Amino acid sequence: MNLRAAAARVIFEVAFRGMSLSESLPNALAQIRDARDQALVQTICYGVCRRYFFLSAVIDSLLTTKLKPKDQDIFALLLVGLYQLTDLRIPEYAAVGETVAAAVDFQKTWAKNLINAVLRNYQRGAEELTNQAEANLSALYSHPDWLIGKIKKAWPQQWESILLANNEHPPFALRVNQQQISRADYLSELEKINVEAAIIPETATGIVLETPTHVENLPGFATGMFSVQDGAAQLAAELLLLEPAQRVLDACAAPGGKTAHIAELQPGLAELIALDRDEKRLSTVTENLARLRLKAKCIGSDAADTAAWWDGKPFDRILLDAPCSATGVIRRHPDIKLLRRPEDIKNLVQTQWRLLNALWPLLKVGGVLLYSTCSILPQENEKLIQRFLAERNDLEQVIIVQAIGEPCKIGRQILPGMHGMDGFYFARLRKLNN
Numbered sequence: 001m002n003l004r005a006a007a008a009r010v011i012f013e014v015a016f017r018g019m020s021l022s023e024s025l026p027n028a029l030a031q032i033r034d035a036r037d038q039a040l041v042q043t044i045c046y047g048v049c050r051r052y053f054f055l056s057a058v059i060d061s062l063l064t065t066k067l068k069p070k071d072q073d074i075f076a077l078l079l080v081g082l083y084q085l086t087d088l089r090i091p092e093y094a095a096v097g098e099t100v101a102a103a104v105d106f107q108k109t110w111a112k113n114l115i116n117a118v119l120r121n122y123q124r125g126a127e128e129l130t131n132q133a134e135a136n137l138s139a140l141y142s143h144p145d146w147l148i149g150k151i152k153k154a155w156p157q158q159w160e161s162i163l164l165a166n167n168e169h170p171p172f173a174l175r176v177n178q179q180q181i182s183r184a185d186y187l188s189e190l191e192k193i194n195v196e197a198a199i200i201p202e203t204a205t206g207i208v209l210e211t212p213t214h215v216e217n218l219p220g221f222a223t224g225m226f227s228v229q230d231g232a233a234q235l236a237a238e239l240l241l242l243e244p245a246q247r248v249l250d251a252c253a254a255p256g257g258k259t260a261h262i263a264e265l266q267p268g269l270a271e272l273i274a275l276d277r278d279e280k281r282l283s284t285v286t287e288n289l290a291r292l293r294l295k296a297k298c299i300g301s302d303a304a305d306t307a308a309w310w311d312g313k314p315f316d317r318i319l320l321d322a323p324c325s326a327t328g329v330i331r332r333h334p335d336i337k338l339l340r341r342p343e344d345i346k347n348l349v350q351t352q353w354r355l356l357n358a359l360w361p362l363l364k365v366g367g368v369l370l371y372s373t374c375s376i377l378p379q380e381n382e383k384l385i386q387r388f389l390a391e392r393n394d395l396e397q398v399i400i401v402q403a404i405g406e407p408c409k410i411g412r413q414i415l416p417g418m419h420g421m422d423g424f425y426f427a428r429l430r431k432l433n434n
Contacts, residue, residue: 003037004080004098005105007044012076014049014335021045021335048083049334050142050167055079055086057139058129062118074111077102081119085126092123142167146342147327154378158415162376165417166330166337172212175229175257176205177292179264183207186226189219200231202404202419204238205264224292229257230332232414232421236319236372237261239400239426244268246316250296251275251303251359256285258321263294272296275303304358314364322352324373324380328416328423349379356388360395365433368398372426376415381425382408394434400426 006028013019025045029038048055059078060066067075081099084090096119103111122129134140137148141163152159174197176183183205190197190209195218200206208231215221215228236258242248246269250259253274263272272295276282279300286298301309303320325345330336356371363369373380386409389395397410405414411427 001032002098002102002105003032003041004044004077004084005102006032007041007048008073008077008080008102008106010041010045011048011079012073014045015052015076015079015338016072018339020339021049021333043088044080044083046334047087048079049338051083051087052079052334052338053142053144054133054139055082057133057136058082058122059118061129061132062121071108071111073106074103074108074115077106077111078115078118081115082122085119085122096120096123143337144340147337147340150342150345150377151327154376155415162416162423165415166334168331168417170230170331170422171420172209173200173228173230173234174207174209174218174226175203175234175261175264176207176226177224177260177264178205179267179292179294180223180225181220186220189225193219200234200420202402202421203231203234206231206234208420222291224294227257227260227288227292229261230329230422231419232328232424233257233374234261235402235404235414235424235426236321236370237265239402239428240317240319240370241368241398241428242266242269242317245270247271247273247313248317248319249273249275249315249359249362250319250321251355252321252323253285253298254278254281256288258319259285259296260288260292260294262319263289263296264292274298275301275309277302304354306358306362310362314367315362316364316367318359318363318367318369319372320355320359320369321372322355322380324348324352324375325377326374328374328376328414328425331416332422345377345379349384352380352384353388356384360392360431363431365431367431369429369431370426371411371429372424374422374424376413376423376425381413381427382410385410385427385429388429394432395429396432398428398430400428 010024010028013024032038084095100112100116138145143163151162176186196210197207200208242265248269253259254276259274274285274296282298282300289296299309325348326336400412405412405418414421414424416423
């Protein structure tokens with residue numbers, strides 16, 4: 001199997017068919033036996049998505065004739081070839097030769113000369129072509145123009161650092177399961193096997209590894225000693241103000257990281273319900289809970305359709321980690337830059353508003369709802385919560401006193417890279433008796 005062809009098929013499906021990396025890449029990797037070959041294909045796919053807008057600009061400048069729509073797979077192959085030359089420590093002759101040969105896998109031998117010419121011309125004029133492409137902001141920061149505009153408007157002082165952070169490789173963060181082992185003791189376990197790690201000081205149980213590794217290489221994964229979770233995501237359960245005997249709802253629970261963290265932080269809950277409309281993803285919640293030796297009641301349903309799942313008993317705490325643009329986690333999911341569209345934001349805000357209004361009546365008087373997203377766009381975050389506060393007289397903000405991220409008029413916003421974390425927004429609301 002030609003590995004460049006495998007990577008190009010994934011890029012084609014993401015860039016031109018609208019599939020996510022999480023949908024397309026596993027299918028490609030399943031056909032590759034060698035772990036090193038799998039790692040190369042994964043590296044190329046993530047890297048091309050991370051650098052897509054720069055790579056595309058360079059290729060467009062090198063093509064004398066634009067490729068036809070039916071030959072977009074060859075454009076994807078050119079992206080794969082160029083990424084090897086710009087970012088990977090692969091001998092140039094191998095990168096070019098293997099990419100040229102991959103045209104046969106697409107039954108387009110005519111493209112071999114084209115691919116060879118484009119990649120060789122880049123080698124001859126790399127510096128000039130790079131400077132030419134990076135005269136455009138989209139190529140320079142490798143983001144779509146519309147998203148750069150939204151980020152600049154929302155964060156006029158921080159927009160450049162956000163874009164740069166989005167293009168970095170994410171840290172490998174863990175959440176220690178304190179029901180099994182303390183953070184200090186788990187750090188000692190890592191030290192025994194010469195794995196360098198440090199605490200995430202903004203969290204109670206988070207640590208970050210110096211070098212990413214496969215989870216099975218770490219002590220206690222199979223028995224539930226830890227989970228992989230970014231530090232910002234770990235803050236959600238901590239900000240819920242959990243106490244024993246409470247009834248808690250995780251309203252959009254899959255894949256279950258926050259549900260499990262709630263159970264770890266407060267084992268004395270009266271009930272913990274994990275709700276998600278996607279039955280397939282809900283099974284992941286069940287699997288994660290089983291590995292961690294934790295329990296929660298898992299229900300497959302649309303959280304906003306309360307008549308379909310709610311038993312009429314109010315909740316003390318509700319976590320609404322709402323569906324969002326995911327613009328705060330682009331460094332983990334670089335395909336977001338290719339898949340997200342401007343019109344998506346309006347639709348997501350409507351979904352967030354619907355969920356917020358549907359779940360609020362389920363909260364006890366005195367209860368707390370934590371609204372969170374992994375977005376950095378104010379219309380999904382602060383502006384939405386401001387509108388919610390303005391339209392109701394039965395709630396108040398519960399100030400988040402922790403010095404995390406940027407303080408907002410309502411809630412706090414962690415921007416990508418701040419504290420080494422992903423981008424997340426949190427707002428905490430208490431229900432009043434009106």
